[in-house]
Amino acid sequence: MLQTEKQYVQWQENETLHNAVWLSESNHMPPARIVLVDDTTTADDAYRLACEGTSLLWRGDFHNARQLLQALGRRIDRTNERSELRKMKKAANKPNAASVQGIPNLFHQQRQLQAQRSRILSRLLLELDANYVSQLRRAPDVSAACTAAFGPLDTAMDTSCVLSFRDLQGALGAAGWREKGVPIDSLGLSIFPHYGVFAPTRHEYVQLLLDAALPDTCDVAYDIGTGTGLLAIILAQRGVPQVIATDLNPRALACANENFTRLELTAVQLQQADLYPTDAPLANLIVCNPPWLPAKPSSSLEYAVYDAKSAMLRGVLQGAKQHLAEHGQLWLIMSDLAEHLQLRTRDELLSLFADAGLSVKYRLDTQPKHGRSQDDSDPLHVARSAEVTSLWCLTLI
Ligand SMILES: C[S@@+](CC[C@H](N)C(=O)[O-])C[C@H]1O[C@@H](n2cnc3c(N)ncnc32)[C@H](O)[C@@H]1O
Incomplete structure (x- = not known):
């Protein structure tokens, strides 16, 4: 990469x-x-x-x-x-x-x-x-x-x-950014992104992760593709006693590690892994915010935005069966921008869930308010202004 x-x-x-x-x-x-x-x-x-x-x-x-x-x-x-x-x-x-x-x-x-x-x-x-x-x-x-x-x-x-x-x-x-940090108001803290790591400057999905009810038993959670560590931090702050966060990008791992250390979080472990951690207990909860657009990244900096052939999305969904404990949940954070850009249909997304043996328990939605969604000089304004970001709560069928 x-x-x-x-x-x-x-x-x-x-x-x-x-x-x-x-x-x-x-x-x-x-x-x-x-x-x-x-x-x-x-x-x-x-x-x-x-x-x-x-x-x-x-x-x-x-x-x-x-x-x-x-x-x-x-x-x-x-x-x-x-x-x-x-x-x-x-x-x-x-x-x-x-x-x-x-x-x-x-x-x-x-x-x-x-x-x-x-x-x-x-x-x-x-x-x-x-x-x-x-x-x-x-x-x-x-x-x-x-x-x-x-x-x-x-x-x-x-x-x-x-x-x-x-x-x-x-x-x-x-x-x-690394010096000043990105303030995440709903958490009352700042996240410090490193160069080449997905910076959560647009973080409307944080509230979704705060609003979703944790599974009744939630001893172990995974954050797949942790980036700055933001989702793992939310889970640790919500009291999950063991959070295992993975990423492929060494810069992300260094960055997440720094953020966890700053916040003195002891519940989070980091692993460099292609999607799922190895030698880990089954998860009661898996969270993942994959890149939202199925298209080929053209540089290493684009790997957090574009997911070629939806490889990460498919991998996370397909792996859930093997890694979820009984009654476990997968929280998938996805915007529907790909649908508005006609890069993927809603039916295709639902088929990916079904093919992985997952069903939708519920979905929480939010509308992005970032500048780009309101910029009517953007050639893709029609698509961007209609975008909805969702937390899909998926369970094994
Ligand atoms: C959209 S970013 C999300 C980062 C973070 N979870 C957040 O919400 O701010 C996707 C992350 O997935 C990581 N990633 C991409 N492919 C991966 C893979 N196969 N295994 C692990 N991490 C991966 C990227 O390096 C990036 O940090």
Whole structure:
């Protein structure tokens, strides 16, 4: 899931061949063509080069690079606005059958445009030394944020690394979340997400987990795909004496561990596992908030949002029979956005439950209030504004 093999990037500068570790969170290959750019490079030239596939290694003032990135973003947006998307957006916002049929296309097209935008913007690069220090004029101290996000570099082996400004901005943003935390008002606490871990900035489902009645016996619970640890924290706070939380992503495990430690939770154990824990007692309750959209993730950062071929959803449902104790319950947190985007039907979801030998005991619903669901300039507003997030309480048939 995460890039593990070290890759290198090379470029010619002052008649010398330079070599540096290549860091890319989007798993982009090291660039084959690099030109040096600085404060004298115009945004139009930079945009043309980036669109042609050339990467731009920034040698000017740090803050001017940020402005160049914004200028590139505006050029991409202007081009996209002129494109087909605009027509499709108009069609998708008309509530008639023909326009509703355009929604899956619109979703895929929007993802393609986002991927293309990310590819172009990711071509603006900077070099940091092996301690993540930038030699650019007016560069801030990014070393702690990069170490937290990407891990330390091998200072004995490598003298520098090259990464995109976008990835650097992601690392700086994540460092801010990690320091300030995301307040979860209904719990009266903050969760501290790490870089690359699903951040519960939109957490309408927390109230569902507080409202659902625990099974009569609830000695052991699992939280499958724990991310920051949020659901496990809710269960521990509700008094479940043993909560076993799993995730595949090592960053999630480190993050959840930090959150549990901050809250001095002793009831929660962590396991790196593909879905279900091993060597664990049967569960009276299994909770899972899988990625909600059945589509292929295009980078490691998207694994918490997109579930290719609904693999996690199917795996959790199919495994319930083997892991639930008698009278146990599976609480599945799902939004129906996939249904509004016509990526899955309600009947297909119900068939997945039935195929796994599960029946619906009850369902709790809530309507998201986050900004995106209310943004009527979003091409997918029709789908997003109709979204409902549910806690499905499932039991073995
Ligand atoms: C949508 S996030 C939910 C995180 C957290 N439970 C919450 O509600 O905030 C899904 C999580 O599942 C994890 N995940 C994805 N596939 C997994 C698998 N096969 N086994 C364990 N965890 C997985 C991801 O790393 C991510 O942390």
